[in-house]
Amino acid sequence: MLTDRKQKILKAIVEGYIQTGEPVGSKTLLSETGIDVSPATVRNDMADLTTRGYLFQPHTSAGRAPSQKGMRYYVDNLMSPVTPPERVRDYIDAKLSAAADTPEQLLREAAKLLSDYTGYAAVTTTPPSGDARVHRLHFIGTGRHTVMVVLVTSSGMVRSKLFRSNFVVTNEVLEILRETLNKALSGVPLSQINKPFMQTVAASFTELFLVIPQALTAIMEIAASAQVVQLCLSGETKLLFAPEVDPVTSRGILGFLSDTEQVAKLLLSQKSSLCAYLGTECRRAELLTAAVICARYEIEGTTAGAVALFGPGRMDFADAMGAVNYISQSVGDLLSEMVDL
Amino acid sequence: MLTDRKQKILKAIVEGYIQTGEPVGSKTLLSETGIDVSPATVRNDMADLTTRGYLFQPHTSAGRAPSQKGMRYYVDNLMSPVTPPERVRDYIDAKLSAAADTPEQLLREAAKLLSDYTGYAAVTTTPPSGDARVHRLHFIGTGRHTVMVVLVTSSGMVRSKLFRSNFVVTNEVLEILRETLNKALSGVPLSQINKPFMQTVAASFTELFLVIPQALTAIMEIAASAQVVQLCLSGETKLLFAPEVDPVTSRGILGFLSDTEQVAKLLLSQKSSLCAYLGTECRRAELLTAAVICARYEIEGTTAGAVALFGPGRMDFADAMGAVNYISQSVGDLLSEMVDL
DNA sequence: GTTAGCACTCGCAATGTTAGAGTGCTAATC
């Protein structure tokens, strides 16, 4: 479709634009690449690339900048992700292993590492819960009137919450809670733990009617939170201070990121293991001038959560995609080792 | 010190400036207030206020804007906090009571409410742990190789963390952990739970040497986290979209807020129950053009954590201080009710 | 197909101009 030289020119323009943020002219292009033709030839090719929609001119006397289509072509055909150098990989591996107590903790660390390495905002999500069920409920007295309930799901996820009881919590109360509620709820899918269901449960335990409502409410809340993917954000404010990120873009990204649900939806809608969304491809007004790189990590071969990077439209895709890819793989590997119940 | 009329003029200028963000001239001042003198008189007074440092002129042909000293005078002498209207108070009370399961949850809700009401970034801190001690440790098996440890402190705080064990976790293991570690650590001040101390503890439990290190590390981490005040932030991104907040200020605030320790230090350094920091008064370069309103809440009569609001230097101090004050009082009341062990 | 040459376009920055808001000062007035 594109001749060899035109590809080279497009590549040079994209990389120049990524570096400087300015449209690239025919002369500067030649001085910074090994292409050995005259400026006029380059101009002819650039004119052609422009009419075909890969480039655009902000105005007549400016150089050319890649359009979204040009960027897309570059990402798809002219570059490949660059895996971080060995010492970075070693550092990442060490930090991730050290954080591999909990999936949540691991994912938080992964987001932090990704953001620190790239300088942009990183997001990781916990694996979607799928059709997890209640495995076991634990109850701990943490005060005279407070109880901690711990939910362990069939997928090994652990969630806890405190609730208050109207009367003093004794060991017997805890024992009864444990016994009755495990009997009633073990094996029940999380998705089924809603208000109507819980009301029928409550109806069958008249003896403890003074604690049961609070306990059931708490369980309902943690079941709900265990079903929703959790987001770990890191480095959002870096965007505001990075000179290569224009204020509109960073505001847009920060605005977008503050809506958790929307972010989760975007990241988990993607099938392929590693991909980049450019500008309008996200179909979100806030991200028109931004770029998102997203990779799904796999737990034991099955697609699970996502690792993503939010940055300016002109970020260094080779490095960024390499980093996202490497971290998502590592996260997947570590989580696979962690599976255990 | 200042004549009645000069106070009125200063007040009018401050309020005008808060509203519009523009320096106020002598004419506009007269048309928007009930002061019944000629512009020339106002100008004389303004000139005097300027030489005394309460006002300043950005340039010769501009009106006057309050200097930091002027703002300080306004806050100290010319206005008083305005408690939110009844329906807002009712709404806040309802939301806060509903969240009063855990101090953390309550404080998160408080930050959210404060930010939603004012439109700026709100921060709350948990109460400093003081000289809390280990009250009790609980251990729950949450997987074949994972254990959850729950620390209840003498002040009633609850912290939990998961850790991994190299071999299968049985009920006997949990029982031994519970018994031995409670014996060893109950009553020990959190501040004492550091590496050297834990190593001496570890040395005395040779029988469980395969789990103990992980357990002790986990306990060390939650003890550390229980000693540090936790911050709840809310509405940071609102600053970026509020037209009355200039970008420099919002960037500064966001940058400042991303350093947790520094924020905690600032908020907890303050003694008086309600106060405002203007510009340089925070002694932080990032906050030069910002204003911070901070109130300490009290638990059973003792100063504890803080509720704070970060906004532009020209925010509406009457409303903002009223809101911070009301919420900090409510939080204190609810937390006082919650004390219980 | 490639190149040299040249006229042309257009944004940007520097400069000039103007209108208006707001001031400070002085002298008159209350």
Place this chain on the structure above:
DNA sequence: GATTAGCACTCTAACATTGCGAGTGCTAAC
């Protein structure tokens, strides 16, 4: 002595003008 009217003055923001330079497209030659 405080207040006021009047007036000349200052300074910015907004707009128009200009020149420069980067970069182009086109044409004719290679």
